[in-house]
Amino acid sequence: MSFCVLIPARMASSRLPEKPLADIAGLPMVVRVAQRAKLSAASRVVVAADDARIVAACQAHGIDALLTRTDHPSGSDRLAQACDLLDLQDSDMVVNVQGDEPLIDPASIDAAAKLLQNRIDCSMSTLAHPIDNVEDFTNPNVVKVVLDAHNTAMYFSRAPISWWRDGGITALPKPAPLRHVGLYGYRVGFLREFPHLAQAPMELTESLEQLRALWHGHRIAVHVTAHSPGPGVDTPEDLAKVRALLR
CATH class of the missing domain: 3.90.550.10 (Spore Coat Polysaccharide Biosynthesis Protein SpsA; Chain A)
Known part of the structure; x- marks a missing residue:
């Protein structure tokens, strides 16, 4: 089984501004999510961000991240662009892990894949x-x-x-x-x-x-x-x- 984890992350959260960068025990939340995802069987974990600050925070902690457009109407659109940027094939599988799940169980990711x-x-x-x-x-x-x-x-x-x-x-x-x-x-x-x-x-x-x-x-x-x-x-x-x- 081969699959990639994609984590969409955007700054514009009405209830919690700049949510991906919220500090949780010394690390940005999106970094904690990615670290949990790395404990799964995924071949690669990538954050798909809408802001260069998210990309910089991820890269500072050894997490792959790429910058996507800011005008995507949904997370699915953001993920689709990420697949193109990563040159994934139509037959490939990805698991979408939300960027606000810092306690995600890696076994759940594997189960979905x-x-x-x-x-x-x-x-x-x-x-x-x-x-x-x-x-x-x-x-x-x-x-x-x-x-x-x-x-x-x-x-x-x-x-x-x-x-x-x-x-x-x-x-x-x-x-x-x-x-x-x-x-x-x-x-x-x-x-x-x-x-x-x-x-x-x-x-x-x-x-x-x-x-x-x-x-x-x-x-x-x-x-x-x-x-x-x-x-x-x-x-x-x-x-x-x-x-x-x-x-």
């Missing part, structure tokens, strides 16, 4: 884990996914799905609903195609880019893990939590 390699019927792979509390089930910031019998995604939603007809929202349905983890494996050929696909109506409603792939008939394989990943960083409160954990 291995699943995509084995599921030749799918253009993408991703992860999910069981939800264990009602608060997460009803939280629109926690994305849920419903699978078919082969662990292929049927739908992603911010709504609580599958809905328990007889239980309402006072308790979790059984089997436990699944939380989607935003880590993706891609075949490079599809990643180059994706930014040119028309946006899906349901994608615009839910603000979930992966629904575009489903709407156009592409399949997404899902690896179900037993436990949730380490916390990501979206807000100053998240940053404080991760700093405390690493201390």
